[in-house]
Amino acid sequence: DAKTTQPNSMESNEEEPVHLPCNHSTISGTDYIHWYRQLPSQGPEYVIHGLTSNVNNRMASLAIAEDRKSSTLILHRATLRDAAVYYCIDDKIIFGKGTRLHILP
Amino acid sequence: DADVTQTPRNRITKTGKRIMLECSQTKGHDRMYWYRQDPGLGLRLIYYSFDVKDINKGEISDGYSVSRQAQAKFSLSLESAIPNQTALYFCATSDLAHTSLRGPFFGQGTRLTVV
Numbered sequence: 001d002a003k004t005t006q007p008n009s010m011e012s013n014e015e016e017p018v019h020l021p022c023n024h025s026t027i028s029g030t031d032y033i034h035w036y037r038q039l040p041s042q043g044p045e046y047v048i049h050g051l052t053s054n055v056n057n058r059m060a061s062l063a064i065a066e067d068r069k070s071s072t073l074i075l076h077r078a079t080l081r082d083a084a085v086y087y088c089i090d091d092k093i094i095f096g097k098g099t100r101l102h103i104l105p
Numbered sequence: 106d107a108d109v110t111q112t113p114r115n116r117i118t119k120t121g122k123r124i125m126l127e128c129s130q131t132k133g134h135d136r137m138y139w140y141r142q143d144p145g146l147g148l149r150l151i152y153y154s155f156d157v158k159d160i161n162k163g164e165i166s167d168g169y170s171v172s173r174q175a176q177a178k179f180s181l182s183l184e185s186a187i188p189n190q191t192a193l194y195f196c197a198t199s200d201l202a203h204t205s206l207r208g209p210f211f212g213q214g215t216r217l218t219v220v
Contacts (some may be wrong), residue, residue, distance in 0.1 A: 032207075043195050043211030044148070087147065093138065093199070093209055094164065095148040 002030070012078050020073040020099055022088030027068060035062065035073045036083040037084040044087060047073065059072040073102045078103050108132045111196050111212035118186050118219055126181045126215050128196030136199045138181035138209060139163075139171060141192040148195060150214075154179055186219040 004024045012018040024033060032051050036044040048055055050060045050071070055062040061074040076083055080103050087098040109130045114148045118124050129136065135156045140148040140163075150163030152171040160171060167178030181188055186196060194215045 012145075043214050044209075046208070046210070049207065085147075093153070094150055095140070095199075097145075097147040 003094065004096055006086070006088055006096060008015065008097065009102065011102045011104060012075075014080060014105050015077055018078045018082070020075075020086050020088075020101065021070065022072070023070050024088065024090055025069040027090045029068075033062070033068075033071050034089050034093075035060070035065060036087045036089065036093075036095075037082075039084045040088070043093075047086070058065040074091045077091065080105060109160045109196060109198055109210055109212040111194075111215045113215060114213065115216045116218070118217070120187055120219055122186050124183045124186055124217070126180045126194055126196075126217070128181070128212060129212075130177050130198045131197075132200075132208070132210060133176075133197050134198035134200040134208060134210075135176065136209075137173065138197040138199070139169075139179070139181045140197065141165070141190075142214075143192050143196065151181065151194075183217075183219075188218075188219045191217060191219045 004022050006022050032049050034049040035047040037047050038044040048057055048060050050062045050064050062070045084102045085098040085100050087095050089095055112127045139151040140154040142148050149165050151169050152163050153161050154173045157173050172180050195210035201212045
């Protein structure tokens with residue numbers, strides 16, 4: 001089964017950019033890469049998704065490696081409200097443990 | 106109104122009891138999922154359904170069953186609840202749109218405690 005791997009946790013300072021990496025070396029050629037985040041006591045919420053090209057939306061940017069074996073979620077200017085667990089998944093919708101992002105004031 | 110609604114939001118039940126968690130959606134999606142989340146862990150897929158007549162086991166289906174009563178309804182049953190099924194349960198929906206409307210979209214979760 002396709003599986004994604006992410007660091008367990010990361011820290012960043014408030015108002016600085018954050019780059020969250022994800023490895024998905026076994027992703028199939030037609031599966032999208034999705035990023036979700038989960039705030040405390042809430043269900044996961046959609047952040048961004050992409051197939052091959054880099055993607056931007058109001059929440060974040062997604063940089064996808066040319067070989068599609070990895071991707072990076074970019075939060076351009078982190079705020080305290082961005083502290084959450086971030087998940088990278090493919091179309092199989094199998095979640096791992098995600099990356100817990102801590103934002104330092 | 107929420108697009109994906111789970112009932113109940115909280116439930117305490119005794120070991121050996123049968124319990125059903127319900128999920129309904131207004132997004133018109135064909136695909137529905139049930140996950141459980143344990144403290145410090147990610148979400149683990151229990152069952153999923155790609156349409157009304159399709160049911161598939163996920164990563165951890167033992168001890169659970171599901172029913173897809175209609176496109177909009179997907180229920181999860183614990184036939185004989187045990188304490189290690191104490192967890193936060195999430196329902197989700199998705200479809201194949203190549204837009205941000207694709208999902209999955211999650212409900213607010215059901216906190217189940219088995220004593």
